Amino acid sequence: MTPPAVEAIDFFYLSMPRIEDIGDGSQDMLLVRVRAGDHTGWGECEASPLPTIAGLVCPMSHSACKPVAASVLGQRLADPADIARISRDVRANSLDLLQAAHVLSGIEIALWDLLGRRSEVPVHTLLGYPRAYPKTAYASALFGDTPAETEAKAAKVRADGFRAAKFGWGPYGRGDVAADAEQVRAARAGLGPDLHLLVDAGTVWGEDVEAATARLPALEECDVTWLEEPFETGALRAYAELARRCRGVRLAGGEGAHHPHLAQHLVDYGGIGFVQIDTGRIGGIGPAREVAAYAVEAGVTFVNHTFTSPLALSASLQPYAGLAEHVLCEFPVEASPLARAATTTPMVPDADGQVCLPDAPGLGLEVSPDALRPYLRDVEITVDGTTLYRTPDLTT
Amino acid sequence: MTPPAVEAIDFFYLSMPRIEDIGDGSQDMLLVRVRAGDHTGWGECEASPLPTIAGLVCPMSHSACKPVAASVLGQRLADPADIARISRDVRANSLDLLQAAHVLSGIEIALWDLLGRRSEVPVHTLLGYPRAYPKTAYASALFGDTPAETEAKAAKVRADGFRAAKFGWGPYGRGDVAADAEQVRAARAGLGPDLHLLVDAGTVWGEDVEAATARLPALEECDVTWLEEPFETGALRAYAELARRCRGVRLAGGEGAHHPHLAQHLVDYGGIGFVQIDTGRIGGIGPAREVAAYAVEAGVTFVNHTFTSPLALSASLQPYAGLAEHVLCEFPVEASPLARAATTTPMVPDADGQVCLPDAPGLGLEVSPDALRPYLRDVEITVDGTTLYRTPDLTT
Structure with a gap:
């Protein structure tokens, strides 16, 4: 049997209708969904959404400045060692992309959530x-x-x-x-x-x-x-x-x-x-x-x-x-x-x-696409007429 | 007389037609043009172009996660102390925007070039x-x-x-x-x-x-x-x-x-x-x-x-x-x-x-828009139908 691989990484930029100039970091959100095999995992980057989306999909600049997606999509995801390997690859392949750590963070969290759901254990159990x-x-x-x-x-x-x-x-x-x-x-x-x-x-x-x-x-x-x-x-x-x-x-x-x-x-x-x-x-x-x-x-x-x-x-x-x-x-x-x-x-x-952390698998929480939809921002990034990113469907 | 202020910051993403997967960082370029009063300055970010452009123009997330442009546009630019102040403001107002340092770098260089041109001295003279x-x-x-x-x-x-x-x-x-x-x-x-x-x-x-x-x-x-x-x-x-x-x-x-x-x-x-x-x-x-x-x-x-x-x-x-x-x-x-x-x-x-550094004012070099135009990438970033960034005209 072929081990499962990361098939999709979707980033969702959500925000309050009006952002106040105050130190409240919960006014917007960059939600991450990953898919591998029959499973889905969710994570969140604590990051400025637009540069982080760009760091996922940007064209390669050179061998140590690649988009983060290039080191994650298609990679084997069978156990925690795979997450560590993917993270090392992102750090090396996106060494000169400063935003990469913030891009990676939400993805890495979603990968743990997915592994926990598949194994039917909380993430902390996977951490030992x-x-x-x-x-x-x-x-x-x-x-x-x-x-x-x-x-x-x-x-x-x-x-x-x-x-x-x-x-x-x-x-x-x-x-x-x-x-x-x-x-x-x-x-x-x-x-x-x-x-x-x-x-x-x-x-x-x-x-x-x-x-x-x-x-x-x-x-x-x-x-x-x-x-x-x-x-x-x-x-x-x-x-x-x-x-x-x-x-x-x-x-x-x-x-x-x-x-x-x-x-x-x-x-x-x-x-x-x-x-x-x-x-x-x-x-x-x-x-x-x-x-x-x-x-x-x-x-x-x-x-x-x-x-x-x-x-x-x-x-x-x-x-x-x-x-x-x-x-x-x-x-x-x-x-x-x-x-x-x-x-x-x-x-x-x-x-x-x-x-107390929930006992449920993964991060132990269910994301609510319906409740989030009103906050979803519609983003599009094109280079030379090619769309590199468009806000994906949150509900499918 | 009103002291000059920063009126425009333009980012240009240029690249070779084909990017090789090798450690050659000169395959693309993020060129920066700033304008204040009757003067223009040029700089370059050593950075992944797309996330850097996004860091210039992204919507505010909270009081310490603002787009870099917000701390530069309209700011007084009369002498080197103004550049230091603008840089401090960017660091503080974009504290949680990881890419901000790379965004700032090209702008800051262009501000020095502009000041040097206006004062008709090389940048190193302004540095003491x-x-x-x-x-x-x-x-x-x-x-x-x-x-x-x-x-x-x-x-x-x-x-x-x-x-x-x-x-x-x-x-x-x-x-x-x-x-x-x-x-x-x-x-x-x-x-x-x-x-x-x-x-x-x-x-x-x-x-x-x-x-x-x-x-x-x-x-x-x-x-x-x-x-x-x-x-x-x-x-x-x-x-x-x-x-x-x-x-x-x-x-x-x-x-x-x-x-x-x-x-x-x-x-x-x-x-x-x-x-x-x-x-x-x-x-x-x-x-x-x-x-x-x-x-x-x-x-x-x-x-x-x-x-x-x-x-x-x-x-x-x-x-x-x-x-x-x-x-x-x-x-x-x-x-x-x-x-x-x-x-x-x-x-x-x-x-x-x-x-030897050139003796000419600023960085001492003339940018050649005509020679660069074939390498210019056409980028557009929209959020909820509003265009936040579109590649500016390189020649005007």
Whole structure:
């Protein structure tokens, strides 16, 4: 019997009718469907949709700058080793196509989903985890425009049953030190003393270690578990210097990593205590699993990064599902109607604020084409009159 | 008087009629034209054209994932500080658009060209260099399929007056250690004892330090100046370990860097002796100049990376034009007819194998729209029936 091969890769660009100029990454979505044999798998790229679609289908530039589809279509897909091989081929054949890691991520996730469905086991089982531990969901929210607004948001998070919350972006880091301290105190006041409080600076200080250091006293005073992304992903010296100045709070980063190396550098040279991985950017579930294993070795805690749909959330939890001591998980509480429409099966925290991966095969969720259709964008890319891409049919 | 602002950014995708599956990056080209006031500037992205065009014009996804054009069009362009500000804005506003660095690179180069033309000085003058030193061109070529072919290529390089040559890709690193040694000895035999010989492994060994170590004796025996890209850009531990095992030969890398940080990490943690920067990838001339200054501080030698047109060559030399002790420069000897057609003014080494930057304003070269027109690809990108991009007119 011929082993199954990847027969189709379909990308779907979906978005809210109106995109706001705010830090809410769930306003659009690049959904991926792959087919092999009689099976279908779904994934999602956490990426700008149009350049990512172009990276799938673009003409070859040279031997190390090929479209991602060229290294995936027609490839054997019988077991997880095939996914690893396909990923290596994409990295090598699209070495000079910068967007390739984002293109690959959604495809790789969909390949795992497909393999899990075919084998009738969850993806985390294929990754070698005997069981999936519940994770403590942290409500991921934007800071309010005022401390009062932040405190109200925090109080609601607590009332909703969450055991942890992260506040980020908005005005934080853009005003003075005192204003930022008020925001953090407001968040702590709203949460009460017993919940985890996390703060996300969204790279606002560039490489300015002193600006970040000035915020540490308020963070320590409010028992903040981590300070996330004080600097850009690559500012390793700044990370290392700030890490040396922290007492209780630890640094978190890594969401921008589009290769396991970049996350490992934050661990090895940046002194972070939490490594945050977005499976929709780093190349998918396999590379994220690799970082999780590296984190265990290094005594660093792995956390997912996700801000979009239940599909992306499930994909982001698989890589560390079996690590009992890595307990926190990002949970987007302000996801758009689009993100909430993506799957018929929701993923929500239980009464104790814990999120459990579904037991169903693959990613364990059913995509809802009918609910998504109103958000579908109609894209066409032509070169010299030849159509390289046209939005495929979502329902067939 | 209102200071001039960026009024237009035009991207042109050009390619040879047929793209071969070989490591020749000059088979296509993404040419950039910018206009501000009465002036025009030209640049080139070293990038896959279609995803790069999409990154210029794509719809916004959220506040940190905007199209690159949004941070450039309409911006004040009076002096070099404006270019730095525009670049910072692109990095921040397109933080989650991975391809953005490649999109930015060609635009940034064109902005420098425009400023230089308006001020009637070469770009290197704007960068603060009192003069541009001639560089020793190394002929950049692919290894032959056999040692005899490589030796013939090397003999021709010598006969053509070059004082240095680099051989890379092709069969090197893909066969056994003895076969690779024969290739290196053939290159040395063809060049004679007095020319610089450089070897490019094209990341062929992944992260396998032992595989690379096994090639060191032949490289040392043949007095090779550098071994380039034994590993992927991010494999810093592998670089550092191999660097410790080198006696005479030094490591070179950095061409894949799409941010100055990535090049700095190779210096700080990877132990490289030569840092190779492609201005068409790292974000343009400003970021490359930043790496050159960093290299001087660190005692590392800066080298350009370029494999395409004279326009790209000029852009790649400006960042270290004034560094007298950083003498080598990459010169593509096997550039495609497309790359050679790009400018009316060629850039060729003199009888001593030295390349000099033109004295003319900006990048010092005139683009030839008429010669390029046969290579122009006709691209159209539409979303929901609205055309976001259509190939502009090259001649107006």
